[in-house]
Amino acid sequence: MHFKPALAAIAAVGLAFPAAAHEHDESSVLAALTEAFSGADLAAAPKIVDCTLSGGARARCLSLTVRPEPSGYVPGPWCPTSADDGPDVSGIWLHDGRVFDADGSFMGQIAELFDDPAWQMVDPDTGKIAVTDTKEKCAAAARPDVGAEYANTCVECLPEYLDPDLTVTYVIPLHPVPAQAPAPTRDAGSGVAFNGIRLDAPAPVDAILGAYTIAPFDDCGGHINLFVGYHYHAATDCIGASAGGSDAHAAPVGLAMDGYAIYPTLSDEETAAAGLDSCFGHEAAGLGYHYHAGPAGGNAILGCLSGQFGCVLEGGAGQCDASQRRGPPPRD
Secondary structure: OOOEOOOOHHHOOOOOOEEEHHOOOOHHHHHHHHHHHHOOOEOOEEEEEEEEEEOEEEEEEEEEEEEOOOOOOOOOOOOEEOOOOOOOHOOOEEEEOOOEEEEEHHHHHHHHHHOOOOOOOOOOOEEEEEEEEEEHHHHHHOOOOOOHHHHHOOOOOOOHHHHOOEEEEEEOOOOOOOEEEEEOOOOOOOOOEEEEEEEEEOOOHHHHHOOEEEOOOOOOEEEEEEEEEEEEOOOOOOOOOOOOOOOOOEEEEEEOOOOOOEEEEEEOOOEEOOOOOOOOOEEEEEEEEEEEOOOOOHOOOOOOEEEEOOEEEEEOOOOOOOOOOOOOOOOO
C-alpha cells in the first residue's frame, strides 16, 4: 500500500530528509512547509495543530491561513461584454476535455455548441453580452438557485467584491492516513497550491449551464466565489512550483487535502505521467505516492482523494474535525 508513514509534505518540497516520520521534529517540518508556501499571501504564520481527519483518525496537521488572492499576478479577465471582444479581454471555458477562449465569438456560438436554441448570450440587436457587473448581481447569480432573470448572463465576481478581511484556513495532515475508499473532492476540494490558492473540486458545470449562465475562468483556470475567494478549477502554468524538481521529474505545485503532493500534469517538460489511478495518483521511486493534476480541459484537478482529508475553514476559526461533514461552499 502507498499509505506509508512518510513525511509526504517534506517530500513535496524536495528536502532530503529520511523517510521515517519519527526521525523528524515538527519544527523542521514546519520550517520546510513555511518555505514551500512563502509565495502565498499568508494571513498568519503556518503552524501545526491537532486535527481529526475525514475517516475519524486523529492526526497532526499543518494549519495554513491565507488571503485568497494570488500575490504574483492580477486575476482575470473573465466575461466579454460584446460580440467583438477577443481572448485578450475574456477568460476560458472547459468543455468535453477542451479549453475554449470564452470570448465574444464563443458566446455567439453557445447555442450551437450545446445544441440548445434557448441560449442567446449575445443580444442580436446590440451585440452586447449581459454580465454580472455588480457585487449584488454576482452574489445572486453565483448560487445554486439562480433566478430566471439571469438566464443568458455571463457570471463574474471581481476581486474588489471580496471582504478585505476574508481568509481561508487549510488544515492538512502531515502524514497521509489510509482511507477505506477514495473520497470525492467535493467536500474539501483537491488541495492548495504553493501560491496559497485553493485547488478546488470540479466546477458545478451542470448547475451553471442548467441556469443558462456561463461563469468563465481566467487564463490561469481560476475565478472568484464570495465565500472562498479566488480559486482554481484547472492547474495551469500560473501555479508556481516549489523548489525540488529535477531533470527526471517536475517539482510539485501544491498539497492535496490528504497530505500527498500534487505535481503538474506532465511529469517532465514533455511526458504525461503514466500509470495513474482514478485519483490521478501513482508511486514513483524516490517520491512515494503522489498526484498529478488532471489536464486543464477536464475540469478535475484530482479525480478523488486517496487518503483521509483535513478541513477548509472559512474565516480561519474553529477546530478541524473533517469527520463531521460541513458540505461544500455555495456554488462558484
